[in-house]
Amino acid sequence: MVIRSDLEGLSDAAARRALGGLPRSDYEVVIKPLRYRTSPHLAARCEFEERRIVLQVPVPFRPFKEPVIYAARRKRGRGLRFAWASESVSFRLRREVLRFLYCHEWMHWYLKEVLGKRSAAETACDRFALRNFRRPRVSAADADAALRRRARARA
Secondary structure (H helix, E strand, C coil): CCEEECCCCCCHHHHHHHCCCCCCCCCEEEEEEEECCCCCCCEEEEECCCCEEEEEEEECCCCEEEEEEEEEEECCCCCCCEEEEEEEEEECCHHHHHHHHHHHHHHHHHHHHHCCCCCCCHHHHHHHHHHHCCCCCCCHHHHHHHHCHHHHHHC
């Protein structure tokens, strides 16, 4: 897997170490700075046409919290209304941001390129990233477990 860092102060080798233990994709991974106006936040994208995953790290980096929506349940009644399940996640290090963003975008890649499904499953991608970004080793089996949320909840 090709990993390239355009982020000042983070070499390609350091980026490779930060993402170590996470599942590999056949896309290029590019790490770029994210300049923000008021507060740091998460930003990344999976560019399927270019076969590239872009991870953006807030610059200047300072610890921050971000709400992560990992599940939705449809509410009764007319129209499409949902009850959202979320968790506030503290990001203290750039490494944590990189790992969370990569896990999230890798899941989009996995859905489209490996499973042949639509890749727009935001809650499943967030659920996978939330469960796994701090773990030392992550595999495709962990991604499959994140997709089976409903079956496991009923059992």
